[in-house]
Amino acid sequence: MTADTEPPLRPAARAFAGSAVALVVAGAIAMLTRQPWLFPSLGPAIMLHVERPDRPESSPRNTVVGHLVALLAGYAFLLVTGLADQPSAVQEGVSGARIAAAAGSLAVTAAALVLLNAPHPPAGATTLIVSLGLLHTPAQLVVAFASVLLVTALDLLFNRATGRPMPLWSAPKKG
Template identity: 30%
Template sequence: MDKRTLKHALLAGSGGFLAILLLASLSQFGMAALIMAPFGASCVLLFALPDAPLSQPRNVIGGHLISASLGFAFYTLAPNTPFFAALAVGVAIAAMVLSKTTHPPAGANPLLFFLTAKPLSAWFLLTPVASGAILLVLIATLYHRITGKAYPAMSKI
């Protein structure tokens, strides 16, 4: 393993650690939830592959909002069955592709509504989905600027 690979791995891991620690801490001590499991996967893209089109703010924020909104709509309007959970994921993927906001971790968002023991409300779309995704992008922007990396990729905004 060369020094550049090790440095990249350590910076990526540190960025993900700090982002999740900050969101979890703010959630614990604040009034609103700012974290959900798919954000861990978002951190892989934001900190390990910040130049990738799937890591750009439009994709992170838009992908999470679109897929979570569709998950909520399906959960609210359809029976809680494997068929409708799968359909919600499929429609969310198609919607992200059509809107050019594809963000793979957001593909899990519809499942959050179908798999939680306690029903999620429409507020879930605001917190943690929107507020958490926006904060993740802001944290990644600040982190990359501090560590000498340009993010977001200006040609991909």
């Protein structure tokens, strides 16, 4: 039975279960370690993994590359704009420097992912999470990246266990 011919509740149940498993595991680790293993852009990444695992933007390669580029670009722009040690945009509001950090990090992330042929739209949220100062220390960025690795591995295993194809580490075909 293919995805096109299976009853509509089956993919919904699979998306429900896969999403819940990934976030419960990451959340439990966050609770035990008191570290940011949960952050907003995990949601869209997990949804891509469990709803459309066969799509290039859902592949583990693109997920890992996308979030790594996003974390690095966001932090680089925090450093360049002098915002690395400042309160987040939520706490202190938006300034010209914060706009420059956000715009610069998103632009670099988007361009780098095009050049690397690694589309993963949730990475756009990750770079803004960093450049807006919600996650801003090197330790927080390492934990965020570890969380991306964790949920990607969990989703890969979940998809394999439920018979859904998810290419391991392949870039999409250029076309």
